[in-house]
Amino acid sequence: MQDLILHNYASSPFSEKLRLVLGHKKLPWKSVLVPPIMPKPDVVALTGGYRRTPVLQVGADIYCDTALICDVLEHVRPEPTLYPPHLKGACRIFAQWADSTLFWAAMGYNLQPKGAAFVFGKAPAGTAEAFGADRKAMSSNLVRLRPGDATSAYRSYLRRLANMADEHDFLFGMDPCVADFAAYHGIWYTRTQVPVLMDIFSATPSVVEWAERMAAIGHGAMTKLGAEDAIEVAKAAEPEAPGANLLIDSAFQDDHGLRLGSRVSITPESFGTEATEGELIAATRTHYSLRRHDPRTGVVHVHFPRLGYVLKAA
Incomplete structure (x- = not known):
């Protein structure tokens, strides 16, 4: 298991949600502080466009949206459960x-x-x-x-x-x-x-x-990490193969007429609607995954929940 790296800032409410989940599950994690407003060049290098906070990085796999990240952390450590x-x-x-x-x-x-x-x-x-x-x-x-x-x-x-x-x-x-x-x-x-x-x-x-x-739950065992160090972690790592990562469902579910391997964009429905483009490598009942390349990070896989996001051909 590679380090859990949370890109967050102190006054971010959704970051606090995940900081407490990490504390509740007693998972050690690394904290990368990000700007509360744009520009966010280090975040965008990892995500390809998505700029909402927080983002979870595990090696070269980037998980967006706290709903999906809670599922990831549940898979990493099932007890105590978030979903009785x-x-x-x-x-x-x-x-x-x-x-x-x-x-x-x-x-x-x-x-x-x-x-x-x-x-x-x-x-x-x-x-x-x-x-x-x-x-x-x-x-x-x-x-x-x-x-x-x-x-x-x-x-x-x-x-x-x-x-x-x-x-x-x-x-x-x-x-x-x-x-x-x-x-x-x-x-x-x-x-x-x-x-x-x-x-x-x-x-x-x-x-x-x-x-x-x-x-009183607290944030657990946190250590600080620099943004450039997190970029280097992604560049040195290989993203997990679809179906072999921390998202346990892997069966393809086509609701858009877009095949795996298609060039697509994924955009939040309502808030922070910057698009992320890449190659569609997974579309399951719960999430989408894109493969993309950035000069600073190399190849990364970026993951989004299905609910609340719009998938289109690029």
């Missing part, structure tokens, strides 16, 4: 809702003017404007809630989470599952990045108690 057998469908559906609907309500609340002023209050001049322009470009296909609407939705969702947290230590029982990690990261951002907005939790103390239990 009797709740596998329910917790996956909940996690998909939490990573989208709940997350965007939370961030619409978190980055209202008061929250944004706190986040960027001590940053160099122009930082807030650059961040806003970057996220506006990423959101061209996404309907964003206005702060008032986001606040109303976030309050309602927190009450629903409280109904679950009132019953158990975690949302679906006595142990955390993928639903907890997906629901936590937007709430983590409120608690740690914009504490001036913490009053929204006053009506749901059980959510606060649950969040404290989540935070």
